[in-house]
Amino acid sequence: MEVVAMATAVLFEAASYALLFLATYWLLIWAYRLLLHPLSRYPGPFLAKLSDFHVGYHVLNQRLHLQTFRDHEKYGPILRHGPNKLVFSNTAALHDIYLNSSVSKSAVYDLTRQANGVSNVFNAIDKNLHRRKSRLVGRAINERSMRIFEPNMTAQIDVLLSTLLQSAGQPLNMTTLVKRLSIDIVGLLGFGYELKTQTDERDRWLAEGVVKGNFRINSYMNFPALRHTRMDYIMGLIAGKARLKYGELVGRLIRSRLSVARDAHHDLYASMTDEESLDGEKPLPQSEIFQEAVFFIPAGADTVSAAICAVLFYITRASHRSVYDELAREIRHTFATPNDVSGGPKLMACKYLRACIDEALRMSPPIGGTLLREQEESSKTNGEQLVVDGHIIPHGVQIGVSIYSLHHNKAYFPDPFAYNPDRWLSSSEEQKKVMKEAFVPFSIGSRSCPGKAMAYLEMSLVIAKLVSCFDISAAPGNLGLVGLRKMQAGDKGEEYDLHDVFVSTHDGPYLVFQPRKQP
Numbered sequence: 001m002e003v004v005a006m007a008t009a010v011l012f013e014a015a016s017y018a019l020l021f022l023a024t025y026w027l028l029i030w031a032y033r034l035l036l037h038p039l040s041r042y043p044g045p046f047l048a049k050l051s052d053f054h055v056g057y058h059v060l061n062q063r064l065h066l067q068t069f070r071d072h073e074k075y076g077p078i079l080r081h082g083p084n085k086l087v088f089s090n091t092a093a094l095h096d097i098y099l100n101s102s103v104s105k106s107a108v109y110d111l112t113r114q115a116n117g118v119s120n121v122f123n124a125i126d127k128n129l130h131r132r133k134s135r136l137v138g139r140a141i142n143e144r145s146m147r148i149f150e151p152n153m154t155a156q157i158d159v160l161l162s163t164l165l166q167s168a169g170q171p172l173n174m175t176t177l178v179k180r181l182s183i184d185i186v187g188l189l190g191f192g193y194e195l196k197t198q199t200d201e202r203d204r205w206l207a208e209g210v211v212k213g214n215f216r217i218n219s220y221m222n223f224p225a226l227r228h229t230r231m232d233y234i235m236g237l238i239a240g241k242a243r244l245k246y247g248e249l250v251g252r253l254i255r256s257r258l259s260v261a262r263d264a265h266h267d268l269y270a271s272m273t274d275e276e277s278l279d280g281e282k283p284l285p286q287s288e289i290f291q292e293a294v295f296f297i298p299a300g301a302d303t304v305s306a307a308i309c310a311v312l313f314y315i316t317r318a319s320h321r322s323v324y325d326e327l328a329r330e331i332r333h334t335f336a337t338p339n340d341v342s343g344g345p346k347l348m349a350c351k352y353l354r355a356c357i358d359e360a361l362r363m364s365p366p367i368g369g370t371l372l373r374e375q376e377e378s379s380k381t382n383g384e385q386l387v388v389d390g391h392i393i394p395h396g397v398q399i400g401v402s403i404y405s406l407h408h409n410k411a412y413f414p415d416p417f418a419y420n421p422d423r424w425l426s427s428s429e430e431q432k433k434v435m436k437e438a439f440v441p442f443s444i445g446s447r448s449c450p451g452k453a454m455a456y457l458e459m460s461l462v463i464a465k466l467v468s469c470f471d472i473s474a475a476p477g478n479l480g481l482v483g484l485r486k487m488q489a490g491d492k493g494e495e496y497d498l499h500d501v502f503v504s505t506h507d508g509p510y511l512v513f514q515p516r517k518q519p
């Protein structure tokens with residue numbers, strides 16, 4: 001009995017010492033981060049100075065882009081947003097970070113790799129590896145390739161139009177329909193595969209699966225502790241079933257692609273193995289090519305669908321009636337029927353359409369978070385100094401510009417919460433220059449989006465065809481409010497509600513489509 005009591009007392013004492021040690025350890029770390037850390041003089045939320053919990057909480061809430069904006073409003077253009085992280089909201093920092101050859105993607109991108117460890121163009125941090133992948137992927141989705149791919153895209157958009165014709169007069173959730181459309185398009189682009197989620201139920205779960213996958217990687221990137229603790233297990237469970245299904249689907253896509261000739265489709269696989277494109281280089285191993293094709297699903301589907309739904313949301317708000325009328329006038333004047341809408345000089349000349357798209361991308365950027373970067377290893381070892389917006393950045397500090405905050409910075413975009421396509425057309429040349437410099441939905445520099453040409457083509461074709469084919473209005477009653485963000489006191493205007501999971505996800509708008517009489 002006595003031995004048990006003694007052992008319990010010893011254990012109790014050991015546990016107390018361990019707790020005391022842990023408490024002292026964390027107190028010292030927090031005191032260091034608060035008072036002595038090289039970033040201690042930078043303003044930011046108290047909790048963010050001590051730990052990643054501030055950012056982690058808002059990441060799990062899918063509202064980090066909005067919180068970062070609010071923190072900028074409170075603390076100014078330079079924000080300490082983690083013990084070792086600085087976030088900016090101005091163009092000087094944008095250039096110093098993203099156009100700087102001594103800066104690379106942050107090591108947090110490593111956390112987005114698949115279990116097999118193979119990297120893709122998005123998470124390849126090594127510059128040489130990235131350059132090679134980027135050249136090959138870029139060729140598959142540049143403007144030239146898009147001209148060849150356009151008939152596939154148009155055929156899918158026509159499926160959407162026929163769905164809308166069949167349900168004319170009913171309120172329809174555009175998030176559901178546009179996500180299916182954009183997934184079907186990237187399936188064709190990546191693998192030459194007809195997923196047919198617009199017309200067939202089988203793979204419709206993919207839309208939700210992509211969101212879960214994005215949520216997981218975004219949580220890891222912003223709150224890396226999740227990756228290294230048992231939380232990973234919980235996150236795995238959240239994404240678990242979807243991940244298995246995803247693996248099964250990818251296997252099916254690859255088997256189907258390999259069962260036909262290389263040039264049977266104009267897709268990423270054909271482009272990346274084309275001798276002319278390779279220009280004497282060795283092709284990437286098949287596993288890597290398919291890794292790129294798989295990445296097209298989150299990269300090319302949810303981004304474009306967020307943008308299209310945002311445009312549809314803004315142009316159908318009652319307060320934007322004049323925007324809708326002007327857009328309809330331009331499209332219907334340029335194209336006699338929906339079938340006449342195609343890529344090329346006429347579509348490019350639709351300046352108001354482009355302004356409507358750009359204004360939606362500004363207010364509701366599909367990737368609105370902070371793309372984290374850090375000083376290159378080689379630059380550190382050469383003893384070079386990294387200077388951002390006049391600040392010397394200590395080695396190892398994570399840096400980035402919050403795209404949502406930049407796009408809502410009053411210094412560049414007066415009245416930032418007003419959806420005003422005209423700002424892109426009728427502002428002074430000087431003001432246009434200021435806005436263009438601060439408008440970065442596709443990011444800038446060597447890691448900017450190679451899918452920009454495809455995205456503009458898809459967004460323009462969808463909006464132009466819809467406006468040409470239908471009279472569109474917001475659904476009546478409460479359904480018409482789905483997608484409207486609850487604004488904070490002081491935010492004027494109406495904004496499309498995006499949930500930040502790296503690539504944003506969304507719901508609504510619910511719209512009603514009335515077919516127009518065609519000539």
Ligand code: HEM
Nearest residue numbers: 121122299300303304307367371441442443447449451455
């Ligand atoms: C409106 C639509 C789109 C937006 C707003 C957008 C935005 C972006 C942004 C901000 C990045 C940089 C991410 C980072 O630095 O971590 C990026 C990267 C990328 N995007 Fe897009 N994107 C769009 C559409 C597309 C499409 C249609 C594709 C192709 C199917 C695509 C393929 C990629 C790829 C492959 C990367 C990685 C590039 C690299 O790291 O070198 N994107 N995109």
